[in-house]
Amino acid sequence: MSIGSxxxxxxxxxxTTLTLxxxxxxxxxxxxxxIAVALPLIGAEFGLSKTTQGLVVSAFAIAYLVGQMxxxxxxxxxxxxPLLVISLAAWSVFxxxxxxxxxxxVLLVLRAAFGFAQALFPGAAFKALAERTTQEGRSRGAGLLLASNSVGAGLGPLLVAPLVVAxxxxxxxWIVAVAGLIVGLALWRLLPAPLPRELTEPEARVAPVKVPVSQVLRNRLVIRCAAMFACFNMLAYGMITWVPxxxxxxxxxxxxxxxxxxxxxxxxxxxxxxxxGWLMSRYFDQRPRWxxxxxxxxxxxxLVAMLLSDSATGFTVLQTVAMFxxxxxxxxxxxLPLRVLPRDLVGAGMGLVNTGGQLAGVLAPLVMGWLADRFGFAAAFGFLAVSTLAAAAISLTTRSTKLSLGAPAPAKEQVG
Known part of the structure; x- marks a missing residue:
């Protein structure tokens, strides 16, 4: 079957796949x-310090990290x-x-169980993306999925804060859990079957040589992206947890x-x-660190200017600029890993990358909670500026290792 026909x-x-x-x-x-929106009320009800409130968020993140691989x-x-639906149903129950x-x-145990259930989802989602999109559409699809994270993080406070108050x-x-179960049913019924391999990987052989998982986990690009994602994601987790x-x-x-x-x-x-994503595909595909x-x-x-702001409006404006x-x-x-990994191993490769990213979910709430308790919120948000610079430093020194289908060993290729 050709792409044209x-x-x-x-x-x-x-x-359909991307919409779902x-x-x-x-x-x-x-x-x-x-949980971040409800945290002030939960903290007041249970008598929790900022550090302990950070632990509540990190309980999720620890289990989420452990479950990635x-x-x-x-x-x-x-x-x-099956993994997408099992994950969504389980996290809705928790x-x-x-x-x-x-x-x-009990709250810590439930947040950890919730985190492990959600950890089954990202690898399966990127696997579904790789099986149901062409190579040309894969980067665009990854951009939509990453953007949807920010949409959810933005809609969350808008929807949850009035519900918590009311x-x-x-x-x-309980209300949000019911919504999750409804979405899970729609996913099960409507997700289309995978496309034929020749449409998603035109360069692949009919029976491609199997690339061992260990080779994926040693790939320099995958490891570097995991480290960069760990530092980069401190900003997202820190803002989500502590801004409210x-x-x-x-x-x-x-x-x-x-x-x-x-x-x-x-x-x-x-x-x-x-x-x-558009800039990357059009101008920076072979030199992403630029x-x-x-x-x-x-x-x-x-971020440095943000933590020095005296007003709530100034803080929000500068936070918005930094996040943009x-x-x-x-x-x-x-x-990047989606470009070089064969679709049979996208789950494992993205599992490792997301493991690095979710390390931020463990560290950022705890470190920022401790800094807020000891030195105030300015120090806590200053930590995010440092971690963002660390991500830039890793990117500056990163060279990719392209993983070839059926290749006996990875071929080195410098990116940037």
Whole structure:
């Protein structure tokens, strides 16, 4: 089957797959960020310090990190569809259970279970993307998925803050859980079958030589992208976790107003990710660090100005600028492995990259909570400027190792 003769089927498959995955990623991030909106109320009810509140967020992140590689390997072994649905159903159940938590210990256990359930999703999602899009559409699709993360992170405070105020934080978790189960049913019923291999990997042989997983996990590009994603993602996790609390406690905003202020930078970031994906594919495909490094250095500079701002409006404006500039670099970090990995191993490769990214989810809430307790929020947000510069430094020194189908050894190729 040629691409020309099957163009309508390819377009329909790509469009349906991306629509479903974007929808699930949005509900994924709404589920994930709602804890940050509810954190001031949970902290007050359970009598938790900032450091302990950070631990509640990190309990999710630790389990999410641990589950990345198993999730990626399972996606390559059992296929994308069953793992996507199992993950979504399981995390929705644990979201609902969070609303019943009687205290800190149970809350930590439930957040960890929620994190492991969500960890099964990213590898399966990128696996589904690789099986259902052409090579030309894969980077564009990855950009849409990354942008949907920011959309979910932006919509989360807008939707959750009024619900928390009107119904309480416990009822809010139950409502969002029902929405997740409905989306899971739609995914199961509507996700199309994978495209034939010759459409997604035209250069592949009919029976390609198997590339061992160990070769993927040793690939320099995959390892470097995992390290860059770890430093880069500190910014996203730090902002999601602590901006609502900062605006409520330091700037005196209401919870709803803080939710709106926290949402704006995330929604702007979604547009930046899409723009960055377009810039990367058009101008920087073979030299990604030419875009990544300047964007991250500029974002770090804006973050310094942000933490010196005296007003809530100034803080939000500068946060929005920083998130927009950093968003331009997203595809240059996360999207590169999708270009070089065979589709049979996308789950494992992206599982490793996302493991690095989720290390930020473990460290950022805890480190920033400790810094806020000891030195104040300025020090906590200063940590994000440092980690963003670290991501730029790794990108500046990165050389890629292209993984070839059927190749006995990886061939080295310098990018940038």
């Amino acid at each position: 099957s163009a309508p089927v390819v377009r329909r498959t790509e469009r 995955l974007v929808g699930v990623f949005i509900i994924d991030y709404i589920d994930r960020v709602m 198993p999730g990626g390997l399972l996606a390559d072994r059992v296929g994308a569809r 979201t609902a259970a969070t609303g019943f938590a009687p205290g800190l210990v 119904a309480g934080w416990r009822h809010t978790f 609390s900062y605006l409520v406690e330091t700037k005196g905003l209401s919870l709803v107003a803080a939710g709106i202020s926290a949402a704006i930078p995330q929604l702007v970031s979604a547009a930046a990710v899409l723009l960055g 875009l990544v490094v300047p964007a991250l250095v500029a974002a770090a500079g804006v 500039i950093s968003g331009l670099a997203s595809i240059g970090i996360v999207g």
